[in-house]
Amino acid sequence: MSLRIYGNRLLRTPSGLETRPTLGRVRSAVFGRWHDRIDGCRWLDLCAGAGSMGAEALARGAQEALGIELSAATARIAALNWEKVAPGRGTIWKADVLAGIARLVKAIRTFDLIYFDPPYRSALYAPVLAAIADAKLLVADGELAAEHSDDLPDLPEQIETLVRIDRRVYGSTAVSYYRFLAADPAPGCNS
Helix, strand or coil: CEEEEHHHEEEECCCCCCCCCCCHHHHHHHHHHCCCCCCCCEEEEECCCCCHHHHHHHHCCCCEEEEEECCHHHHHHHHHHHHHHCCCCEEEEECCHHHHHHHHHHHCCCEEEEEECCCCCCCCHHHHHHHHHHHCCEEEEEEEEEEEECCCCCCCCEECCEEEEEEEEECCEEEEEEEECCCCCCCCCCC
16 A cells, blocks of 8 residues: 655555554644744654654655654555655664653654654553653654544643643544743843
8 A cells, every 4th residue: 555745755554454644634734734844853753654744744854854663564664665755864763662762862862843643542642742741852842743533532731841732633533732841941140
């Protein structure tokens, strides 16, 4: 199976039902919202699947993309897709998402935009959002989008410095947007 992204580029997708590519109208909405933030950004794709969101970001001018995907076969497809769209600008790690976040913390990596799309019925939402907030993986005013089923009980309004700023519904799919709010600087001495 295949799907098309920005610039009429054709991507491969894994066969079977284990991986669910992000719907075209959801991709379009996310990139419409972030259109002025993509060019030159550092993109993190968590539970990357076949890499359609990261490929779209690269095709639209992201400086670099890093994806984390648990399935080795699906990670290989994502890596091929990213190399086809933007040679040398994308990297896929075959890893558990929480282990991948821990690895990013050790490497002191930050990102402008993060897309998180786990299997809808997984228990990953709360621990991954908490790990991202704790690790401060987003730059100041960076944003995260978490794709989920519309019938998922509401994700938290705030997790440490990650604050939900919007929630949009597209049929049975919803996307919750979070922004990293950097702590206010400590007050200085008045002279």
